[in-house]
Amino acid sequence: MPQTDDLRSSRIRQARRRQLIEATIESIAKRGFAETTLSAVTAEAGLSHGVVNFHFASKEQLFVDTLGWLAEEHYDHWRRALDKAGDDPARRLEALVRADFAPTVCSRKKLAVWFAYWGQAKHRPIYLDIHNRHDAARREHLETLCAALVARSGGVGAQPERAARLLEASIDGLWLQLLLYPEGLDRKEALASAMAQLAALYPHHFEPPTAPLEG
Amino acid sequence: MPQTDDLRSSRIRQARRRQLIEATIESIAKRGFAETTLSAVTAEAGLSHGVVNFHFASKEQLFVDTLGWLAEEHYDHWRRALDKAGDDPARRLEALVRADFAPTVCSRKKLAVWFAYWGQAKHRPIYLDIHNRHDAARREHLETLCAALVARSGGVGAQPERAARLLEASIDGLWLQLLLYPEGLDRKEALASAMAQLAALYPHHFEPPTAPLEG
Amino acid sequence: MPQTDDLRSSRIRQARRRQLIEATIESIAKRGFAETTLSAVTAEAGLSHGVVNFHFASKEQLFVDTLGWLAEEHYDHWRRALDKAGDDPARRLEALVRADFAPTVCSRKKLAVWFAYWGQAKHRPIYLDIHNRHDAARREHLETLCAALVARSGGVGAQPERAARLLEASIDGLWLQLLLYPEGLDRKEALASAMAQLAALYPHHFEPPTAPLEG
Amino acid sequence: MPQTDDLRSSRIRQARRRQLIEATIESIAKRGFAETTLSAVTAEAGLSHGVVNFHFASKEQLFVDTLGWLAEEHYDHWRRALDKAGDDPARRLEALVRADFAPTVCSRKKLAVWFAYWGQAKHRPIYLDIHNRHDAARREHLETLCAALVARSGGVGAQPERAARLLEASIDGLWLQLLLYPEGLDRKEALASAMAQLAALYPHHFEPPTAPLEG
DNA sequence: AATGAATGAGACTTCATTCAT
DNA sequence: CATGAATGAAGTCTCATTCAT
Numbered sequence: 001m002p003q004t005d006d007l008r009s010s011r012i013r014q015a016r017r018r019q020l021i022e023a024t025i026e027s028i029a030k031r032g033f034a035e036t037t038l039s040a041v042t043a044e045a046g047l048s049h050g051v052v053n054f055h056f057a058s059k060e061q062l063f064v065d066t067l068g069w070l071a072e073e074h075y076d077h078w079r080r081a082l083d084k085a086g087d088d089p090a091r092r093l094e095a096l097v098r099a100d101f102a103p104t105v106c107s108r109k110k111l112a113v114w115f116a117y118w119g120q121a122k123h124r125p126i127y128l129d130i131h132n133r134h135d136a137a138r139r140e141h142l143e144t145l146c147a148a149l150v151a152r153s154g155g156v157g158a159q160p161e162r163a164a165r166l167l168e169a170s171i172d173g174l175w176l177q178l179l180l181y182p183e184g185l186d187r188k189e190a191l192a193s194a195m196a197q198l199a200a201l202y203p204h205h206f207e208p209p210t211a212p213l214e215g
Numbered sequence: 216m217p218q219t220d221d222l223r224s225s226r227i228r229q230a231r232r233r234q235l236i237e238a239t240i241e242s243i244a245k246r247g248f249a250e251t252t253l254s255a256v257t258a259e260a261g262l263s264h265g266v267v268n269f270h271f272a273s274k275e276q277l278f279v280d281t282l283g284w285l286a287e288e289h290y291d292h293w294r295r296a297l298d299k300a301g302d303d304p305a306r307r308l309e310a311l312v313r314a315d316f317a318p319t320v321c322s323r324k325k326l327a328v329w330f331a332y333w334g335q336a337k338h339r340p341i342y343l344d345i346h347n348r349h350d351a352a353r354r355e356h357l358e359t360l361c362a363a364l365v366a367r368s369g370g371v372g373a374q375p376e377r378a379a380r381l382l383e384a385s386i387d388g389l390w391l392q393l394l395l396y397p398e399g400l401d402r403k404e405a406l407a408s409a410m411a412q413l414a415a416l417y418p419h420h421f422e423p424p425t426a427p428l429e430g
Numbered sequence: 431m432p433q434t435d436d437l438r439s440s441r442i443r444q445a446r447r448r449q450l451i452e453a454t455i456e457s458i459a460k461r462g463f464a465e466t467t468l469s470a471v472t473a474e475a476g477l478s479h480g481v482v483n484f485h486f487a488s489k490e491q492l493f494v495d496t497l498g499w500l501a502e503e504h505y506d507h508w509r510r511a512l513d514k515a516g517d518d519p520a521r522r523l524e525a526l527v528r529a530d531f532a533p534t535v536c537s538r539k540k541l542a543v544w545f546a547y548w549g550q551a552k553h554r555p556i557y558l559d560i561h562n563r564h565d566a567a568r569r570e571h572l573e574t575l576c577a578a579l580v581a582r583s584g585g586v587g588a589q590p591e592r593a594a595r596l597l598e599a600s601i602d603g604l605w606l607q608l609l610l611y612p613e614g615l616d617r618k619e620a621l622a623s624a625m626a627q628l629a630a631l632y633p634h635h636f637e638p639p640t641a642p643l644e645g
Numbered sequence: 646m647p648q649t650d651d652l653r654s655s656r657i658r659q660a661r662r663r664q665l666i667e668a669t670i671e672s673i674a675k676r677g678f679a680e681t682t683l684s685a686v687t688a689e690a691g692l693s694h695g696v697v698n699f700h701f702a703s704k705e706q707l708f709v710d711t712l713g714w715l716a717e718e719h720y721d722h723w724r725r726a727l728d729k730a731g732d733d734p735a736r737r738l739e740a741l742v743r744a745d746f747a748p749t750v751c752s753r754k755k756l757a758v759w760f761a762y763w764g765q766a767k768h769r770p771i772y773l774d775i776h777n778r779h780d781a782a783r784r785e786h787l788e789t790l791c792a793a794l795v796a797r798s799g800g801v802g803a804q805p806e807r808a809a810r811l812l813e814a815s816i817d818g819l820w821l822q823l824l825l826y827p828e829g830l831d832r833k834e835a836l837a838s839a840m841a842q843l844a845a846l847y848p849h850h851f852e853p854p855t856a857p858l859e860g
Numbered sequence: 861a862a863t864g865a866a867t868g869a870g871a872c873t874t875c876a877t878t879c880a881t
Numbered sequence: 882c883a884t885g886a887a888t889g890a891a892g893t894c895t896c897a898t899t900c901a902t
Contacts, residue, residue, distance in 0.1 A: 012861075032338045034249045037896060048863050053898060112337040119334020121395055122327035123247045128395060156415040156423045162408050165400070166415070169388025169408070176387050177380065180336055180343065185380070193377050193384070200371040200381070200415040208371045223881090224885070231886085252871065263888045268873060270886095438902090439864070446865085462768045464679045467892060478867045483894055485865095542767040549764020551825055552757040553677045558825060586845040586853045592838050595830070596845070599818025599838070606817050607810065610766055610773060615810070623807050623814070630801040630811070630845040638801045657882075682875060693884050698877060 017055050017065070019045050024066045029109040033116050038062075067117050067127055070110070071134035077105050078138060089148035090205040096141060097198060100171050101191040101215050111179045142167055152204045163201050170197045188212035232270050232280070234260050239281045244324040248331050253277075282332050282342055285325070286349035292320050293353060304363035305420040311356060312413060315386050316406040316430050326394045357382055367419045378416045385412045403427035447485050447495070449475050454496045459539040463546050468492075497547050497557055500540070501564035507535050508568060519578035520635040523597075526571060527628060530601050531621040531645050541609045572597055582634045593631050600627045618642040662700050662710070664690050669711045674754040678761050683707075712762050712772055715755070716779035722750055723783060734793035735850040741786060742843060745816050746836040746860050756824045787812055797849045808846045815842040833857040 023045035027036045038052045038059055056062040078099040085095035100106060121128045146160040146167070157163055174190045189212045199208040238260035242251045253267045253274055260266075271277040293314040300310035315321060336343045361375035361382070372378055389405045404427040414423040453475035457466045468482045468489055475481075486492040508529040515525035530536060551558045576590035576597070587593055604620045619642040629638040668690035672681040683697045683704055701707040723744040730740035745751060766773045791805035791812070802808055819835045834857040844853040 009861080016861090030338065032335050034335075035338070038898090039896075050864060050899080051862065054862075059897060108337070115330070115336070116334040118391065118395065119331040120247045120249075121330070122323070123245060123250070131395065155418055156411045159411065159423065162411050162423075165389075165392065165408050166385055166412050169385045169392060170381055171384075171388065172391050173384025173386065173388035174380075176333065176391070177384060180333065180346065193380050196371045196374065196377050197381050203370055208374065208377075227886075253873090254871085264890090265874080265888060266886090269888095274872065442865070460768065462765045464765075465768070468894085469892080479869090480867060480895080481865090484867095489893065538767070545760070545766070546764045548821065548825065549761040550677050550679075551760070552753070553675065553680070561825065585848055586841045589841065589853065592841050592853075595819075595822065595838050596815055596842050599816075599822060600811055600814045601818065602821050603814025603816065603818035604810075606763065606821070607814060610763065610776065623810050626801045626804065626807050627811050633800055638804065638807075654882080661882090683877090684875075695878080695885060696883065699883075704876060 013055065016047075016051070018069075019047070020052060020055060020062065021066045021069050023047075024062060025070065025109070025113050028066075028116050029112040033063075033120065064126055064130065067130050070113065070117075071130055074105055075134045075137070077102065082141065089145045090202070093142070093145040093149070094195070094198065094206070096138070096145070097167070097171065097194050098191065098215070100175075101187055101194065103187070103215065106175070106178070106187055106190075106215075108179065108182060111175050115176065115179055139164065139168065146201075149202050149205055153202055156200075157202045167197060167201065170194060186212070187215050191215050228270065231262075231266065233284075234262070235267060235270060235277065236281045236284050239277055240285065240324070240328050243281075243331050244327040248278075248335065279341055279345065282345050285328065285332075286345055289320055290349045290352070292317065297356065304360045305417070308357075308360040308364070309410070309413065309421070311353070311360070312382070312386065312409050313406065313430070315390075316402055316409060318402070318430065321390070321393070321402055321405075321430075323393065323397060326390050330391065330394055354379065354383065361416075364417050364420055371415075372417045382412060382416065385409060401427070402430055406430050443485065446477075446481065448499075449477070450482060450485060450492065451496045451499050454492060455500065455539070455543050458496075458546050459542040463493075463550065494556055494560065497560050500543065500547075501560055504535055505564045505567070507532065512571065519575045520632070523572070523575040523579070524625070524628065524636070526568070526575070527597070527601065527624050528621065528645070530605075531617055531624060533617070533645065536605070536608070536617055536620075536645075538609065538612060541605050545606065545609055569594065569598065576631075579632050579635055583632055586630075587632045597627060597631065600624060616642070617645050621645050658700065661692075661696070663714075664692070665697060665700060665707065666711045666714050669707060670715065670754070670758050673711075673761050674757040678708075678765065709771055709775065712775050715758065715762075716775055719750055720779045720782070722747065727786065734790045735847070738787070738790040738794070739840070739843065739851070741783070741790070742812070742816065742839050743836065743860070745820075746832055746839065748832070748860065751820070751823070751832055751835075751860075753823065753827060756820050760821065760824055784809065784813065791846075794847050794850055802846045802848075812842060812846065815839060831857070832860050836860050 020041060023041045024036065027040045027044050031040060039049060041062070042049055042051055052059070052062060056065065078096055081095045081099035081102075082092060085092045104110075117127050117131070121131070143160055143164040146157070146163045150158055150160055156166070171194055174185075174193055177185050178187065178190055192209045192211070192213045195206065195213060196208045199206040235256060238256045239251065242255045242259050246255060254264065256277070257264055257266060267274070267277060271280065293311055296310045296314035296317075297307060300307045319325075332342050332346070336346070358375055358379040361372070361378045365373055365375055371381070386409055389400075389408055392400050393402065393405055407424045407426070407428045410421065410428060411423045414421040450471060453471045454466065457470045457474050461470060469479065471492070472479055472481060482489070482492060486495065508526055511525045511529035511532075512522060515522045534540075547557050547561070551561070573590055573594040576587070576593045580588055580590055586596070601624055604615075604623055607615050608617065608620055622639045622641070622643045625636065625643060626638045629636040665686060668686045669681065672685045672689050676685060684694060686707070687694055687696055697704070697707060701710065723741055726740045726744035726747075727737060730737045749755075762772050762776070766776070788805055788809040791802070791808045795803055795805055801811070816839055819830075819838055822830050823832065823835055837854045837856070837858045840851065840858060841853045844851040
């Protein structure tokens, strides 16, 4: 039956694409962008040499789709975290922060890949687009939630735009430190530092943690 | 006179090296790492094809020396800022933060290059080494100064290690945002945000700025 | 059927390797080692630029495999000649000598290639290895056969080691003269001289030829 | 005084040429033809990079002149040996043979260089020319002397042309074996083998040596 | 839908040669 | 006479892409 065949074919195609994208992530993390050849990707995936051009128009398209997949995974992750957080703005903000330090999105492998893409952001507008498209919603949530906490805050907390920016900056900066000083900082301490940042911005809503947190 | 000749020869070599390193920075910023071919570099420098291997053992060595030059430039920059800042810990801390947003080190060009290198940090230990070697001193200063401000602080400020980490993370994160959202954030507002971070950590020593600052 | 595919694929690869090795021999003979570029080889073979590195790890490996092929061809050649020669030591020795002047192994093209490799023997131990590995068996046969003829011999023939060495040296030296004086010496006269050498060493077993021989 | 200056200048030039030629021989022996770059030569000579093109029109000319120098050295060497040998043909022939195994001309270094040149003979007619020009006289002497010994000889010795050819071939072949099997054969045993060759050709005039000879 | 041999553009690198000093 | 920085042609090798099977 042709229809069934098409369905099966389509499922296989999806599976192959996914397989190749994951191999690409693996390879970028392991070898970096420049050394990630299509041979490296197909070898990683256990597939044959010429298969990439069968599922992706070009190497560049594979990279673009890989970033898209990564961005979507991240998006889905914090959206789910937010959905489970209830209605209290402080709890929602905390959930957003915690989401970024969950093992799935905050492994050293994933961080290496994120920074590999960011390292090319300036001259690859398409990467910037994909990233910003997915991140805009998160920025808005951050700002809205910061604004909701303003009432009882003085100081920086009273400037929700800056507070949101600093929150995001700290998280990104902690990610960078996780990448650059793997021995000086682990994921739990990075999370604790991020929670401390919340406490610094909104002392009426958050307590600075005194020890590393369980992520 | 041989000695004079040697001196002149050495000066010429130094000048060429510098010229090529600057062309490399220009090219990485413009084209990214992968597209920075030696032809691109020599064309940028207005020199002939083969010069690079005359002054650098290999392309990789050119990249290594370029990062070294960049790291040293940054180091010299904040050391000078610190020297001019006097003895008051708060002023010294502020000087350190301001230094990172000065036009020379915080142009979009330089940021693109920094993140290009960081994007390869995981699989190029040599890049990590060079970066960390120069950065360790700065981290120590940050932590010492944070510790000096602890006395009148509660909250996060009372944890100098975390405070220093958050300060550095915010700065790096703001750098990333300057790179990723050139239209959403300029250097002055980034500096204002960094000063706001100081105010959040040490409210007794710093006021949150109410408008973007002159860098 | 995968197995069939593998077999076909393997046959194609073998054929290409052989094709490239023969083109290499052709090119070394025509242009010499230094001028034998990969372009020259692929042009000779009527193939595209990049094939070589597809079938050989490097240019050097191509050269090594070419010498290996040459050495094996020579080995097979004299083994077959020996097999056909019967049991009489004198006939076997003669067969061994004649084999080295057969058109297939003693063309000016092949000689040029052999001496091209020998010209690099001192600083390319791998070439020496390959050559000696294949030649050791031949030296042993020569010596054993010389020893078998000793009984009725006086003079040099009574020293089988030296006799064997001189036999091999004369053959190699005649090869060199064929290469260096193509107009002063042809293959048939070289063979006659080699047979004369047998007669000089073992006058009871061999007659010096009076005219050039048919090879 | 201009004339004096010219003389001095000329002497210096001659010295430099000689210095560079010897460095070339050294380098060909050590690295082979292909790896002998002009840098290698000047480094070997302890001179500066650009000096070669000042004394030789091109790299190729340096190689040609080096071969010329080598050929002349060899020529002078056997001429002197011949001059000292007296009038007896047998003694003269022996002198000629012994000359080729003297340490100065028969070091492994020199052999490597000779075979390096011969390895290119086929496609570099100029090398062939230089070699043959110097060698023709030697061949003639060999043949004349062989002819002079014919009277009391039967067998191969009665064919002076072939005898001379076999004598030369054995010597060249022994040279090749010295190059290829440095551990299986030393200069003294090679000389003994060459004397044995004389004995094989002219048993009435020469005795086969029973032990290696002092060269 | 997959394989993998083949292509050829383009990268890095070497090096003979030139030339200002 | 000599130096050594500079040039640029040419070589080897890599690898994205194509395509017959």
